[in-house]
Amino acid sequence: MEELLRDLSRVTLGGRELGEVLGEITGIAARAVPGAEAVSTTMVRGDKAFTAAFSGQMALDADELQYEEDSGPCLDAGRGGVVLRVDDMRTEQRWPAYVARVRRTGVRSSLSVPLPYQGSSIGALNVYSTEPAAFATPESLAAGLGVAETIAVAVANADAHAQLAEQARNMRIAMESRAVIEQAKGVLMAQRHVDPEQAFEILREASQRYNRKLRDIAAGIVAGVQNAR
Structure with a gap:
């Protein structure tokens, strides 16, 4: 034994x-x-x-x-x-x-x-x-x-x-989402001359109107700017 x-x-x-x-x-x-x-x-x-x-x-x-x-x-x-x-x-x-x-x-x-x-x-x-x-x-x-x-x-x-790995993955996704949302807010602030809160409100309303995740709306805005360059 x-x-x-x-x-x-x-x-x-x-x-x-x-x-x-x-x-x-x-x-x-x-x-x-x-x-x-x-x-x-x-x-x-x-x-x-x-x-x-x-x-x-x-x-x-x-x-x-x-x-x-x-x-x-x-x-x-x-x-x-x-x-x-x-x-x-x-x-x-x-x-x-x-x-x-x-x-x-x-x-x-x-x-x-x-x-x-x-x-x-x-x-x-x-x-x-x-x-x-x-x-x-x-x-x-x-x-x-x-x-x-x-x-x-x-x-x-x-x-x-496995739980720690999943938590790390979720945190990474959350950070990536936050980053693209901040980028989209910056685009809207420059294009529409609004402040950060107003830019976020525009994103939120678009998310509700088109029934899409806010991150996806933000990613679309950022991608549009990048493609236009």
């Missing part, structure tokens, strides 16, 4: 694509969760679930069967925020359609741990094995919980970065 936590602490979150980060964390889980043969990270966005990263084709195959059936432990864990363990697919009674199909992939047991995020769950870490009861030990659960928390932190970091 100490080695797992050390490896997880070394994962760089900043300046990387979320998919790349999740791929690295999922790979660590595949090596470090006791009993793991294949691991995946399921993300749930609204009604849609998808595999964001996986280590081992068996994990991807098992995930996709659940998406097709819209039923299975990874979906219930990801949507309901509960840990779900299957000790033996040969005797498992839950999710009958999925279980009947996943047996053919070789999966015998699995562990799905929800990804906690702002008081809810946004997906699940899924661990698969061809052996029965591969995750029946406290060590497997503890490792799974540790990985799931790290994934949740990575997602939160990516979301925060």
Whole structure:
């Protein structure tokens, strides 16, 4: 467990694509969760679930069967925020359609741990094995919980970065709009001999009259002057 936590602490979150980060964390889980043969990270966005990263084709195959059936432990864990363990697919009674199909992939047991995020769950870490009861030990659960928390932190970091980027974009657009509006006011002041407030009022009235954004009206005025030169 100490080695797992050390490896997880070394994962760089900043300046990387979320998919790349999740791929690295999922790979660590595949090596470090006791009993793991294949691991995946399921993300749930609204009604849609998808595999964001996986280590081992068996994990991807098992995930996709659940998406097709819209039923299975990874979906219930990801949507309901509960840990779900299957000790033996040969005797498992839950999710009958999925279980009947996943047996053919070789999966015998699995562990799905929800990804906690702002008081809810946004997906699940899924661990698969061809052996029965591969995750029946406290060590497997503890490792799974540790990985799931790290994934949740990575997602939160990516979301925060995206929000900052969107805020920066909106600020840039606002500054550009303000600049073109000021230019248009200058044109109107020179052409019509009005003061700044009157120039802005002309722009505002034109915006209402033609049902166009004030910035677009201003840009048209500035472009007209530039084209006339």
